[in-house]
Amino acid sequence: MLQSKSKWNFTNITTDTKKWMDDSSNLSPVMKELLLQRGITNTTQAEEFLSPKLENLHDPQAFDSMEKACLRIHDAIKNNEKILVYGDYDADGVSSTTVLLHALQELGATCDYYIPNRFTEGYGPNEAAFKEAHSAGCTVIITVDTGIASVHEAEIAKQLGVDLIITDHHEPQEELPDAYAIIHPKCSPDYGFKELAGVGVAFKLSQHLLGYFPEHLLDLVAIGTVADLVPLVNENRILTYYGLRKLSSTTRLGLKALMKQCKIEGNVSEQDIGFLIGPRLNAVGRLQDADLAVKLLMTDDNEEANQLADEVNELNQERQRIVASIVKEAENIVDEQSNRSVIVVAKAGWNEGVLGIVASRLVKKYDRPAIVLAINEENQTAKGSARSIPAFDLFQNCMKIRPLFTHFGGHSQAAGMTLPLDNLDRIQVELNDFIEEQLSDDDFKQVTDISKSISIPEINEELVAEIDQLAPFGMANPKPIFHLENIPTDVRQLGNMKKHLKLHFKEQENSIEGIAFGMGHLYHFISPQNPISIVGELGINEWNGIKKPQIIVQDMKIDGWQLFDHRGKRQFDISIFLNRSEKHVILSNQVNEDKLESNIQQITYDTPIETIESADVLFIEDLPPSLQKLQDILSQVKPMNIHVSYYVENSAYLSPIPSREDFKWFYALVWKRKKIDLKQELQIIMDAKGWKKDQIIFISKVFFELEFVNIENGVIQLNTSPVKKDLQESELYQERITKAHIEKTLYYSTYHELLEWFRINLSFVHGDRLKEEITHGL
Incomplete structure (x- = not known):
């Protein structure tokens, strides 16, 4: 197994x-089944899915507040008011910012953008940034990919006389900001698709502002949509499908330079975004101001594009080094902690920008939700990211203890948070209780x-x-x-x-x-x-x-039991097959329990059968004295994996067993001579009969056991009044026959023959269990 x-x-x-x-349809049965899994049941639906059409996108006007927001923006452009696009520092936020900037610039707006510094300002809108924008003369602030949780900041904007338009896609919380307008799919009951990325929402606003479908912006939409891991169905599928085409032939100098760094040629795939483009754009905001990424996407200068792409690539390499270092430190902390169902690790000096990646690595290794935090010793707070396992809704469970966090937001599988350091232990205890109430042991395992x-x-x-x-x-x-x-x-x-x-x-x-x-x-x-x-x-x-x-x-x-054949190896190392999660039994004539761990039991063939434990793996290092002995141990251990590693030096099977005629001849010789000194006559007999020394000694010992002769100092002397006995009555003779049969069965057999022997003997042990496993496995 x-x-x-x-x-x-x-x-x-x-x-x-x-x-x-x-x-x-001409689709194959396999393809039809895959489409059925996606809710597609006929040829028309299949064609729409397999060949996405732009005309199937929803009308931006279906968003609540869309008309109100666009009228205000157009008034601002007409009156030459300053507009600020307030973005986020990840790939979705950067692409959202770029999309809206392009649309505003095309309309002739006086506009600029602002992305907060992850380290000094944190996620989302903040009061200081709004006040600074107001001082610079901005009368309209449009958030992209952020803002739905900014209740306080919306109030500040109102006090300043700034009209705040929020475009976002993150989960709305209990209280919505009192903004001039909120454009959010989940806050718009009439909008037909709720899972747009931040860049998708920004694109919809841009489309309505421009009054036409801005296909030239779709390359940016594809980047943000794929990088933000939103569902690639419905509108997201259509936008990404055409966005990848646009990206494959993009004229944006920054993107071309970045793709050159990534060695992307020809048609760009979603994997290219997910593994190459997205991580590089994300790396900028993880290590410094994300302005660099926006500049890269906006530049129309070839030399600047190459320079910026180089910087972005170097930052990504630095990000990889930092992640590797923190992961190693975090794993050491986890390994030293008592086994908890939720991982919470925190340390001063960790880079806040990469903690989400670190959390993902911990989830993958330990199959548990992980919260990774950087400690600010000066103000006694901790800030970081969390990632979860599929069976545990991190967002909903953290919302149950929302007062313990200073700031909190995210999705079911990922979240960002800030909290007082004093609340750290309590958060872990509370989440640990939640997860143990809701999940079984099987739920912690990664799901394929x-x-x-x-x-x-x-x-x-x-x-x-x-x-x-x-x-x-x-x-x-x-x-x-x-x-x-x-x-x-x-x-x-x-x-x-x-x-x-x-x-x-x-x-x-x-x-x-x-x-x-x-x-x-x-x-x-x-x-x-x-x-x-x-x-x-x-x-x-x-x-x-x-x-x-x-x-x-x-x-x-592998569902069934397995046989591993290491026969004949003098130095077989079992350590490669030892696993802490499995129980092992070592069957060996040489017992050494000094260094055995709790999941390993060492036995011999003389070990009382009732003391032998069941185990996942059985190592057989010596041949049994009888096949029945081994059969009994198999029934007791019930192994799913068997390793045979015995070695035969003096083979009974390869040494010919003397025939009855051989015994008769030798007995006749002793009868005739009455006494034979083997020290003097052994070689003569060997030459006469072509026998080996071992054969003669074996015959002599059998006759001695049956009391046909006496042997002293190598001299064989006839017993003149022996009791009549059959050869079969000799235990030595029977042992030799048995040993040869055991060797033939367990040592000199082919792998297939040995497999069949174990299969027969394990069928009584695993018969029902194996049938059940195979049935459920399929």
Whole structure:
């Protein structure tokens, strides 16, 4: 058995509620099922999803306050009033700021932008910034990707006589700001889609301000939408679909320079934004003022664009170094703490800008929600970020203890917060209680959502091309994950450090390869001739002009018991197979319990059977005195993985057992001679019969045991009145027969023969359990 690292969640479609409604489509059965999972039940819906159309976007006028906000902005432009765009420091905020700036500049507005410093001002609008804007003559402030929680700041704007227009998409809290206008999908009952990114809301405002659809801004919309991890369905899908096209041929010098740094060529994908462009834009605001990122997106000077792109790239590299350092320190703190269901780590000197990334790393490693905070010793506060596991709604649970935070905001899976240092322990206790009340042990495990089980003959280039039509992939429209179960024809490690794994599967005339990056260590936990279940994404591997479908493995498991054959190895090291999360039994004639850990029991074949514990893994280091002994231990241990590593030096099986005729001949010789001195005559007998020394000594000992002869100092003397006995009555003879049979069965057998022996003997132990596991596994 090999356990998966994540909990596998198979997508089930109830045929009563969802089924394909027509047969006019040429889509494959696999593709139809994937579309059904997305709520698409007919060809018309499928065409709309697979070929998004701009005309299916919602009308910006459906936003509450949209008309009011636009009239005020147009009045400000007409009257030459100063307008300030107030943004956020992440990729969504930076792209939102750029979108609205372009629209305002196109309308001839007197405008500027402001993004707060993460370290000196924190997230969102602040009083000092508003007062400074007012002093500079601004009469209208428009927030983008921020502001929905700024109740106090809205009051300040009102007192200053500044009209505050809030555009945001974050979760509204109990009290809304008293602003001039709020443009927010979740505060607009008539707006048809609630999950726009901040840049999507800013784009909708820009569209209504301009009076036409500003397609030239879609490249920026795609960046903010993908980077902010909003659901890529409905409007977000359409905007991103066309935004990626626009981004692939963008004329923005800053973006072109940045993509050159990222080595992005040709068509830009959502993965390019998620893993290359987005992190670089985010890195600026994480380490310093985010103005640099806005300048990069706004510049129309080629030399400046290249210079700014270089700076952004260097900041991203610095961000990576800082993250690695903090993660290491945070892990040390977690490892020293008592086991809590919610991780809370805090330390002075940590960079606030990267704590969300650190929290994500801790969640991934420990499978628990994590809050990571930087301590300000001067004012005794802590500020940072939190990330959660899918089963725990961080936003809702933190809102239950909202008074413990000075500032708090976010989503179900991510949040930012500031709190008095004195409240730190209480917050951890409260959240720990919440999570233990709501979740079971299984809920803490990472979840892999599996779209479908698939067979090897179903996988081909045409299917991969079909699946690619579902892109852009992201939240609520993930790239399909497939489950495949088969016996690999080949498993090997790849890479200089053997960090990766390559599996080859074949069924009839069809074959496919699986590539498991970072799973090279699992090579030792995969036994031959065993079905493996793998889950992963389908793709195309192109090498020397030859294209083949492949599966990029994300996780794997083996449901049945496994046999690992290390027979004949004199120095077998079991340490590589020891795991703290499993129980082990070591069956060896050499007992050494000095360094054994609590999850390891060492036994011999003489250990009382009732004292032997059940375990996940059984190591058999010596052959048994009888097969029944081993069978009894197997029944008691009930192992799911068995490692055999015994070594035979003086083989009974390879040494021929004397026949009855051999015994008769030797007895006749002793009868005739009455006395034989083996010290003098051993070689003569060996030469005469072609026997080995061991055979003669064995025959002699059997006769001695049966009291046919006496032996003293190597001299064999006939017993003149022996009791008639059969050879079978000799325990020594029987031991030799038994030992040879044991060696033949357990040592000199092929792997397949040995596997079958253990299979028969384990079927009584695991029969029902294995059937149940295989059924539920599929």
